[in-house]
Amino acid sequence: GNSVTQMEGPVTLSEEAFLTINCTYTATGYPSLFWYVQYPGEGLQLLLKATKADDKGSNKGFEATYRKETTSFHLEKGSVQVSDSAVYFCALSVPVSHASGGSYIPTFGRGTSLIVHP
Amino acid sequence: KAGVTQTPRYLIKTRGQQVTLSCSPISGHRSVSWYQQTPGQGLQFLFEYFSETQRNKGNFPGRFSGRQFSNSRSEMNVSTLELGDSALYLCASTDAGELFFGEGSRLTVL
Numbered sequence: 439g440n441s442v443t444q445m446e447g448p449v450t451l452s453e454e455a456f457l458t459i460n461c462t463y464t465a466t467g468y469p470s471l472f473w474y475v476q477y478p479g480e481g482l483q484l485l486l487k488a489t490k491a492d493d494k495g496s497n498k499g500f501e502a503t504y505r506k507e508t509t510s511f512h513l514e515k516g517s518v519q520v521s522d523s524a525v526y527f528c529a530l531s532v533p534v535s536h537a538s539g540g541s542y543i544p545t546f547g548r549g550t551s552l553i554v555h556p
Numbered sequence: 557k558a559g560v561t562q563t564p565r566y567l568i569k570t571r572g573q574q575v576t577l578s579c580s581p582i583s584g585h586r587s588v589s590w591y592q593q594t595p596g597q598g599l600q601f602l603f604e605y606f607s608e609t610q611r612n613k614g615n616f617p618g619r620f621s622g623r624q625f626s627n628s629r630s631e632m633n634v635s636t637l638e639l640g641d642s643a644l645y646l647c648a649s650t651d652a653g654e655l656f657f658g659e660g661s662r663l664t665v666l
Contacts, residue, residue, distance in 0.1 A: 482646065542650060542653045543604060544655065
């Protein structure tokens with residue numbers, strides 16, 4: 439089956455520090471990879487995605503590269519801000535074909551809490 | 557466009573009761589999926605609906621059920637509530653493989 443493993447938190451950093459959150463996966467087929475962010479009291483928001491090997495997803499200063507050879511999709515940011523404090527989820531989805539079209543049911547990691555101090 | 561709307565946002569029930577949660581997807585999105593989020597188990601897929609049909613189902617007991625209406629709005633129902641059903645229930649609508657989540661319905665079972 440499909441699975442996602444991400445580093446346990448919390449990760450505590452000072453403002454402007456470099457961030458890395460590790461994510462590795464196992465999957466059948468050719469998954470798309472995602473990072474979602476969840477701010478306190480809110481649902482998940484898509485942060486970035488990559489759909490094939492060597493693709494780099496980026497958004498709001500965050501980046502992640504789809505590494506098929508190491509089955510990894512590590513999240514990085516060069517300089518974190520207090521406002522980046524949230525829970526980050528790595529996820530994969532492999533499309534499932536239906537007569538009505540494809541569906542994308544994600545498998546999520548357990549989430550990594552990031553706390554950024556001023 | 558309005559986002560995904562879930563109601564109610566918070567609710568408290570007692571063991572043995574049943575609960576119905578509602579989700580209105582983004583206009584034009586026909587696929588709706590539901591997830592349970594708990595500190596112990598993380599985010600787990602419940603089921604997915606498309607055009608009023610359940611297309612995929614996660615590994616949850618039959619007490620968890622759902623449906624989708626012709627306007628794509630969806631409801632999920634949990635019967636005979638247990639303490640372990642306390643969770644944040646998230647709904648998402650899908651467009652081109654991208655999930656758009658609502659803010660969730662936080663259920664507390666006492």
